[in-house]
Amino acid sequence: MKTALTCLAAAAVLAAAPAWADDVLAKHKCTTCHDVAKKKMGPTWKEIAARASDADIRAALQKGVKGKYGKAAMPAQPKAVADADAIVKAIKALK
Numbered sequence: 826m827k828t829a830l831t832c833l834a835a836a837a838v839l840a841a842a843p844a845w846a847d848d849v850l851a852k853h854k855c856t857t858c859h860d861v862a863k864k865k866m867g868p869t870w871k872e873i874a875a876r877a878s879d880a881d882i883r884a885a886l887q888k889g890v891k892g893k894y895g896k897a898a899m900p901a902q903p904k905a906v907a908d909a910d911a912i913v914k915a916i917k918a919l920k
């Protein structure tokens with residue numbers, strides 16, 4: 826019984842992670858150009874999580890990024906810089 830409850834709790838935590846991660850990324854409209862697994866104008870979160878360091882993610886918000894994944898460039902996202910900690914966590918959670 827106790828084991829079953831622990832498993833349920835663990836499943837709930839795992840299922841919840843992408844939801845809150847989506848929130849902070851949707852709030853800043855990152856999801857207009859990025860999706861977890863579907864290629865949009867920008868690379869997928871999975872691809873970014875695999876290739877970008879925490880510092881790369883912060884730099885992309887501050888200065889934008891171009892030439893790393895393809896031809897499209899990402900403009901700087903100054904409004905999102907204040908949420909950089911949550912954004913780094915969110916992208917890593919979507920790996």
Ligand code: HEC
Binds near residue numbers: 856885
């Ligand atoms: C106008 C479309 C657009 C929007 C909006 C956008 N991005 Fe991007 N993003 C891109 C493109 C295109 C690239 C790939 C650039 C390249 O190839 O260098 C990219 C790349 C990235 C990278 C990879 C950086 C690296 O060095 O590997 C991160 C992290 C990222 N975006 C995060 C975000 C976050 C967080 C937001 C929301 C605050 C956001 N993006 C909003 C288009 C966008």
